[in-house]
Amino acid sequence: VKRGIMVDITKHVMVPKHEILSKEEAQKVLDTYKITREQLPKFLMSDPIIKQLKGKVNDIVKITRNSPTSGKTIYYRVVV
Secondary structure (H helix, E strand, C coil), X not given: CCCCCCCCHHHCXXXXXXXXXXXXXXXXXXXXXXXXXXXXXXXXXXXXHHHHHCCCCCCEEEEEEEECCCEEEEEEEEEC
16 A cells, blocks of 8 residues: 655754745756756655655755754755
8 A cells, every 4th residue: 555645744843945946946046056957966756855845857946944053054956
């Protein structure tokens, strides 16, 4: 029996905010940093957060982390 995710993991206090970027937003990130998708860190399709967000291969995910010492930091990863 195949079971889906029973809990919304994106609501957990320890999980930073994850967003799938639109094609336009993704291209802007690539242009800004002068990189290709292949140069970004990877997210596997099997990752629970990607399943929760219904991510697809080549989607770029923006991760926003809040830290008491360094403030807000943004990371980008690509789904493979």
